[in-house]
Each structure stands twice: as C-alpha cells, then as structure tokens.
Amino acid sequence: KQRFVWTSELHRRFEAAVNTLGIDHAKPQAISQLMNFEGAPTRQNIQSHLQKYRGLMQK
Numbered sequence: 001k002q003r004f005v006w007t008s009e010l011h012r013r014f015e016a017a018v019n020t021l022g023i024d025h026a027k028p029q030a031i032s033q034l035m036n037f038e039g040a041p042t043r044q045n046i047q048s049h050l051q052k053y054r055g056l057m058q059k
Helices: 008-021 028-035 043-058
Strands: none
Touching: 008 028, 008 043, 028 043
16 A cells, blocks of 8 residues: 655645644544545545644644
C-alpha cells in the first residue's frame, strides 16, 4: 500500500476545515466534508494528519 502524500493544496483545505470547526472539535468525517475534494484522503489519512497537526499546534 502506498503512503498518502499531503499536497500543499490539500493541507490548505485541511487547515481551513479545522479552523472552521475549531481544532478541539474537529472530527475526521466533518473535515472530509468541508474539504470537498475529489479523490480526497480517507478518514484514516485525515485522522492521522489531524493527530500530527494537533501535536504541532500545542508546541
């Protein structure tokens, strides 16, 4: 299985969705719906990215 690569455009949409929902209340399914991107990452990809993103934002 190939590793999913977050492009700068996908990450920008991800950040916009997380900021809309609030970083503490963002859930992978809601983020996916707000991103509205064809061939979007899976829920697991978003979940992993969100976990890393929250970790970076807490520092």
